[in-house]
Amino acid sequence: MKKSRQRALKLIIAFVLMQNGLMAQAIYEDERYVPETDPLVLEKLDQWQDKKFGLLMHWGTYSQWGIVESWSLCPEDYGWCERKKGENPKNYFEYKKEYEGLKKTFNPVKFDPEKWAKAAKYAGMKYMVFTTKHHDGFSMFDSKYTDYKVTDSECAFSTNPKANIAKEIFNAFRNEDMWIGAYFSKPDWNNENYWDPYFPPLGRNVNYDPAVYPEKWQKFVDFTHNQILELLTDYGSVDILWLDGGWVSKNSQKELDHFYKDKQRESSTGFIKSTMISQDIKMDELVAKARKKQPGLIVVDRAVHGKNQNYLTPENRIPEKTLPYPWESCIISGGGWSYTPDAKYMSGRKGIHTLVDVVAKGGNLLLNVAPSPEGEWQQGAYDLLQEFGDWMHVNNTAIYGTKPIEPFKENNICMTQNKDGNVFLFYLAEEGEDRMPSEIVVKSINPKKGTKISMLGSNKKLKWVQQKEGFKIMIPRSLRKKPTSKYAWTFKIEEINR
Known part of the structure; x- marks a missing residue:
């Protein structure tokens, strides 16, 4: 009887702890959003929430290898960061040199953004988000602040009339009356003021302490601001600035302490795979400058708690319930985020059920399609968007402009x-x-x-x-x-x- 009572008591305690944990998580989920106060942004957010369905595209030189975007450059101990391509994947520095050499062979001669835009419009998509720069630092636009870009003379595609890829994509989708979103990576693993060549990179973060080298860090902050302001000045109307790399943010000591305690609890070996370093990119200042260029601009500083994350972006998942703030599920349509040879795309049934599930819970669906190294979409992507369009032609009034x-x-x-x-x-x-x-x-x-x-x-x-x-x-x-x-x-x- 005594053992039985002890067992029952343990179960009760475990249940209470579980409930407290779930409650704490729910409170955190509800409180991690800081509402916007700019009336122009609030108006635009309302319009964005009515659009419901958008397109995301991951594309860069990495598509030539069919790998997980930039991540093989990151020396972290995760399976999806493994180096499996190139001539010398076992030597990190040789691999990095070869990876960056993909700039020379990137030549998507079948690039036809008008065809993509028409397919997306037929599917019922109302906005698009394009990767202008991923973590590797390769700019898919004509930036004057770097040579690591698609328009550099060493890039095979640089002489093509459509070499300024971001501009061509923005114009094509804007011509189909779709909103334009610019994905931009805050970390830049090619920039010497983020990954200083003097220090070996240890993970995804800056490879030196910004507090010890403030002048070097300020150069990187200026570089980041300048590139983003380029996109908001020379590329027409931009509706969404979609910033990735949430680890590049200003963190208080309290947040850093919590992070390391959590990491130690997660690790049975004591090895911490990723670290957290305060990297103040001066977001408030950047957003103020950005909105002078593009009034009402929606800013998504992903995974960074604060007022510059105008909507939240659960990645490759759908929340179990409605959420008390604007949100968008970004979901892979087939293969991976970036180009995967012979990718298998979700069925029309799965895609439409996904859209309905997201919208019924009050969110938007941002569906990812990855172009090939030649600049094409796979037929599976076109087939899926055709299925969406056929269904939306009948049912779209139950999707657009609705609430849970x-x-x-x-x-x-x-x-x-x-x-x-x-x-x-x-x-x-x-x-x-x-x-x-x-x-x-x-x-x-x-x-x-x-x-x-x-x-x-x-x-x-x-x-x-x-x-x-x-x-x-x-x-x-x-x-x-x-x-x-x-x-x-x-x-x-x-x-x-x-």
Whole structure:
């Protein structure tokens, strides 16, 4: 009996600790967003939240090797940082030299951004974010502050009329009435004032202490500001500045102490794979200068707690619930973030269900497509966007300009509501389910008597009846046999009484 009581007590204590941990995590999730106060930015954020669906593109010289973007340059002990390409991957410094030499052979002669923009527009995408510079420091635009760029005379593509890739992409997508987002990496592993060649790099961070070498660090801050202001001055209207590399930020000693305690707890060997160094990039100053160039600019200082992260970006995952701040799930469509030979793309069903899930929880979906070293998208990407477009052509009014409505999902039915008070129900079809059921029951919503219910893509007024809990929609045989779209069927309820 004594052992039994002790076991029960341990279980109770464990349960309490787990609940406290979950509560602390929930509080942290809710409090880590600092609301914007600039009225122009707030207005633009509202517009952005109505757009719901965007395109992300990772592209650089690394596409020639089909590797995980810049990460093999980073000497951290993670599987996805492994060096497997090149002539001498076992010698780090030789490998880095060869990697940077990819600039000379980068020649995407089939680059056709107008084709990409048309495909994205058909899919229903309303904005795009392009990697103007990843962590390796290679600029996909004509920067006057570096020679490590696509327009440098040593780059094979530099003589092409479309050599200024970022400008060509921005113009093509802007011409299709899409918002423009500039992805920009704050760390730069090519810049001598970030990775000083005197010191060997030990991880993703700056390889010296900025507090010990303040003049060197200031040169890097100036370089970063200058490159970003170039993009916001010479490349037309930019709507979103999407900054990556959240470890480049100003950290208090308290934050540093917490970081190392957490890392020691995570590591059973005592080896800390990554470190945290205060790297004050002077974000407040940068954002003020940026918004003088582009008033109302949305700034996403990813993974950095503070007012310069106008929306949050869960990466390759969808939150389990609605979140109390603007957010966007960035999701890989096929392969990896960067070009993967023979990539397998998500199915149309998976893609559409992903979009519906994100939107029902109040977020935006930013879907990544990676161009090839020749400057093409794989056919799988075009096929997927075609599926999105076919579905959105029928159902987009239930996506754009909508907000979550509790409980946001009931079984396989997701929900949204628009600003006119109409509610939309998405019936997510199972794999291989191409005929609709004869009845659909929803328990969490109670329409008023006389409410009109219809299916998007059809003019038929559907019969429905109230139940003890919720209501039931009857689906006529003609719609059951031939639904108006694939994978997810949307019902519009014009007015409800919760």
